Amino acid sequence: MPPRSADYVVVGAGSAGCVLARRLLETTDGTVVVLEAGGSPDDLGSSTDPTRWVENIGAGHDWTYTYGPEPGLEGRTLLLSRGRVLGGSGSTNALVWVRGHRADYDGWAAGGATGWGFDEVLPAFRRSEDWQDGASEVHGAGGPVRIERCTDLHPVAQALVEAGISSGMPYLDDINIPEPLGAGPITMDVHDGVRTSTWTGHLRPVLDHERLTVVTGAQVTGLTLRGGRCVGVGFRVDGETHEIRAGRETVLCAGSIGSARLLLSSGIGPAEHLRAVGVEPVLDLPGVGENLQEHPILAGLCFEAAEELPPLRDNLEGSMAFWRSAPDVAVPDLTFVSVQIPYVSAEVAAAHPVPANAFVLAPGVMGVRSRGRLRLTADGGVDLRSNMLTDPADVDAAVAGVEIGLELADQPAFRKLVARRVAPGGTDRASLEQFVRRAALPYFHPVGTCAMGTGDDAVVDPQLRVRGIEGLRVADASVMPTITSANTNAPTVMIAERAAELIA
């Protein structure tokens, strides 16, 4: 039988939940129960082997949500992958370990998230890391998650670095410096070619701790609310219903979809929406499920290779560039990766038949202004809209991303690899705008549905406490008020490290 009470109940053992559970054992004297819907990834080659991560998308250990129909993407519906497994999406993702830009966090603090400026969160970033080059002002060493730079790059990864430099970008030896700009090798959460994660680094090593219980196959169905306090949660294991009481706190680490969904289905959210789907409102908190932000990846600028490409390496990327969509943009708002396989959307493939021996240059729009949302459906499911490319500024940035990508592809390093360009076809503004709306796929970076702040739309305060409910916090990617300007895993890990400090 699962435990019936604990001091701390952690919902979800994903990127954030694994960190939080481990740190609560270190910083408090309380008992910790972690409830995770999925099971272990340890025997999944698609999780452990970096070159196989794409096999996780749509697999049995994926929640397989969908976004859409998407108004900015010609009404397309898109798969939104989320890991349903210990380590969460951090056990299934593309292993890129990157923090984003100092300005991302300073922006959070300026917007009301007091205590979350870059200099304030830097110690939490460093605490998680075991950086191959050792400790420095920027990096941590000896922490739970081993991170290593890609070396011996695949030819298309090497070409991106060389093309970046020959087109005027600085060489970026470390993508985790506070203000990344330029092209260089990716840092991955990996050790000796095997994925590391907060599951392998933070939680798995302490599984036999006497104050810790991890229950797998446990899907939390709702919060138990009494007199304005969360006193525990209800969950199901093997079709049986259970209740657990939280003596001190319940912390939601179920991710941007899972945490907002649980709040809404427990009656915490926009009252009008809740009534419309038959949920009795407990607390009218208008921001729950709003403010969803996602990065579009443009999949992609596709090229038939001049010669047979060598076997896949690293995370199928290996290098990355950070650049600006226009000279007056303060923080780099575009990223570029070259993908060692023809990673293109179904719509691009339909318009441009893709040969097998092909690769892709994929711009990512990072400084997004479009805002989506998460709603419940009357049958208890979720209705997700990313609204990617609905803000004209994002469309401009996406088109600029394709144009810059084409310039990179025209550099000598790429020219010697390319037999012909497969996509896009036309390069006038109208053709490129149509192309980006057809090529855009989600980067699988949803954030912001339980945003931190102090205004009326904030769901949690800067201590991550759900506003208006005692004994309940959210600590995962959903609390980001604005999305970071690079991939979202390392920032989520940082959030959980900070959460443990705040709870202690």
Ligand SMILES: Cc1cc2nc3c(=O)[nH]c(=O)nc-3n(C[C@H](O)[C@H](O)[C@H](O)COP(=O)(O)OP(=O)(O)OC[C@H]3O[C@@H](n4cnc5c(N)ncnc54)[C@H](O)[C@@H]3O)c2cc1C
């Ligand atoms: C395919 C893919 C590729 C990506 N690539 C990268 C990348 O290369 N680099 C990067 O930085 N980011 C990447 N991301 C994004 C990154 O992994 C996420 O931002 C990060 O993992 C989010 O962490 P989280 O803790 O908020 O959520 P998750 O890690 O998703 O954890 C949520 C956990 O809660 C569990 N859960 C949810 N609901 C319930 C419930 N009701 N009851 C019990 N358990 C529940 C889930 O099963 C899951 O284990 C990728 C994501 C995906 C899916």
